[in-house]
Amino acid sequence: MSVQTPGTDVPPIPTPTASAPVEDVGHGSQVIRRQYLSEGSEWTFDLLRTYDQEIGRVAAHYGLDTYPNQIEVITSEQMIDAYSSVGMPVGYHHWSFGKQFMATQKSYKRGQMGLAYEIVINSNPCIAYLMEENTLTMQALVIAHASYGHNSFFKGNYLFRTWTDAEGILDYLVFARNFVAECEERHGEEAVEEILDSCHALMNYGVDRYKRPARLSMAKEQARQREREAYLQSQVNLLWRTLPPKEAAEQAKKDERFPPEPQENLLYFIEKNAPRLEPWQRELVRIVRKIAQYFYPQRQTQVMNEGWATFWHYTLLNHLYEEGKLSDGFMLEFLQSHTNVVYQPPYYSRAYSGINPYALGFNMFRDIRRICEAPTEEDRRWFPDIAGADWVKTLDFAMRNFKDESFIAQYLSPHLIREMKLFAVVDDDQEEQLEIAAIHDEAGYRIIRQLLADQYNLGNREPNIQVWHVDVYGDRALTLRHYMHNRRPLGESTPEMLRHVARLWGYDVRLESVDESGKVELVGECLV
């Protein structure tokens, strides 16, 4: 195993001394003064601080801009806890988190799965968890990965900047938990659970893709919540009121569509318009919707986010090694974990389960750096803007301004396509056989790049379902439309999903599929 050297443009930085053995190692003619931060694999809080300081120093050297870090040491049990609340440090109670917890606990106990090294929360300060059982090397890796890698991504990437509010999230989660608990007291656990079940089912359809959400904060939320309850109820009542309207106006109104435009945010539409929801139920819908919105950027930047963090833990620790601060033993342990993380099994391997986002992301960031530092003739043709540019700035720009889909479309290079031996398979149910659409050759580069980018487009991965029509003056039925993409039908969960929608809406719900030629077909309905 060889240790790759990070850039040679790194000037040596004077180091604060740490009490550690010093040795002089002859290295050809050059003598590197090695002064390890530590030896042995046991960690202490002092050592963690030392490592954090050093890693932070190097991170600053590369211009990583981060929120302040709050690093918490926890036990494996607490890690399982954290796992099962999908990484929310404060969560309301729900059986699905219990299910998650039990499943995790079981597979951890049976040794089927190691726990993730780290959980990091997009908040300010940025909270990262270290597991007590890990060795010092692993802790250093996690600090570099989470507290500097992910942290800078959270702070810099445009999606996180637009969609999430790192300052307010913890307050909001506390508000949400208290509110849910209060509802349980007032209306019973089961009643709350029903609403939450249905909202969770629709969570992926609870995001605004275009509007920017308002800032969250507990004080404001609480003050506005009661106001909103009263106001919303009055709005809804107006919409559904049954006093006979004037004749002419009625006719005009009947011709109006409601909603005038199809709505993609189902939970938002339900929160604002469902006729039968109580105010507290509307607030629950809102809470789930807000949390969905908060996690939305993470779902859109998996490859980038993990790739970025992996790239930086690799680069930062290698930098420290180059400075002579890390022992060979440390590096070997580190590289072993790192290699596991970025391993991409080929498609014919039993271990293959799709493209590993860590591997793809890491490879892409490294590839961008390569293109900047040592561009080939091919790179100059494909990436005239960045070939030969300053790699730190180029990477920073890439991190800030893209999501998975656009990142791949922009930066996946022929070199990397060849290296990963990517190929595309078309599975068409009208054909007998699968067809290889493109492979890693001159004719295929652009196709592969586009197809892989599409693969990370959330809009393609999830069925596109929108609110189409509400029969305001008739039976109040809600009609949803599924816009088909490549003739792909809905899965077998549809009837159950419609029951969830109907529970929230309170009246009949219909679902129509629209194929690419514009033909509409009723695929399911749930009558209440």
Place this chain on the structure above:
Amino acid sequence: MSTFVDRRLSGKNRSAVNRQRFLRRFKGQIRRAVTEAVSGRKVADLERGEKISIPAKDLSEPVFHHGPGGRRTIVHPGNKEFVTGDRIDRPEDGGGQGGGGGSPDGEGLDEFVFELTKEEFMNYFFEDLALPDMVKKQLSAVPEVKKVRAGFVSQGNPSNLHVVRSMKQALGRRLAMAAGPRERLLEAEAALAELEAKGVGDSAEAVELREEIAALKQRVAAVPFLDTWDLRYAHRIDQPQPTSQAVMFCIMDVSGSMDQERKDIAKRFFMLLYLFLTKSYEKIDLVFIRHHTVAKEVDEEDFFSSRETGGTVVSSALELMRDIIRSRYPSGAWNIYAAQASDGDNWEDDSPRCRELLVNDILPLVQYYAYVEIQAEQPQSLWHQYEYVKSVNRNFAMQRILGLEDIYPVFRELFRKKVTA
């Protein structure tokens, strides 16, 4: 700047509430799974947690997703043989190149497996049996312990502070710590007295000595009267209550009329008695006797699984039990319990014999004898004879059982005795 927080001691079990929510929501399925688990267990094997599996589809969290069909394009890594335009057959069940589908380790995806703790498991078990709460509590309680003295320790809580011991310790420490200076003090005082006797009480040497004496006195005085490490606490440890041994006889009719359902009820009956006994005795022997016209001692597996045809002679089992008690379990050394399950059939002439055996030979030796008649159509001769036995003996209980909830009353007496004891 980073902040480090040690959270290891706080907020354990944050998911306990969510776990309870889960159990509550799927109560029905879990109870069914527990019932199945119980029938697969041995009588003595009830009291431990259990892996429970319930169908995963019951607890799925649905989302809208695409179904199979349509046209999909997927990018895979690691090409080694394909060129553009190749056509290949669809891989079967998605393994290998199709990607997706099929869990590689063969773990069943359609079952959700999790563990119940011992207490949770017992709760589900008790629910079926309709036990009163107090009984449940007593049965799931850990064996009783008694606090006993076990010397002294240097750490403990203030209420256990042992004053005499602590003072003794302090005295020793004061002596030891002051010994050096005090010795030197005596020497200095002697020297000073000598100087004064010589009449040079104000020489430079004497002044120096006086200073030294003052310093030494201060040092001696500075030795603390009582220090934290003098403190001694009375140490108490948990000692399990002395327990004794018991033997439990399980007697069951295995004639043709005892079908599987009746046997399952009988098994619960035996399990419950066993549970009662585990609360009072550390060591419990189990003896299984099955009978039709002849009785035989068998192991547990045979006991519950075998089935024979023919008539029923209950006394054969009682005789065998009597003989086993005589040869292996002298009643002076063993607490003897017996549980008998039958569908009530017996050979007409044999029932009076049973009565005599019980009253004369067996009941004087045993602590408790419980009899259940499972799903019998009419009380038969054996029942009538046993009613007589019950009227003359306090340690005999009997019950006709239609469902699981009828089992507990058999033990009511037994339990009451335990409470008053």
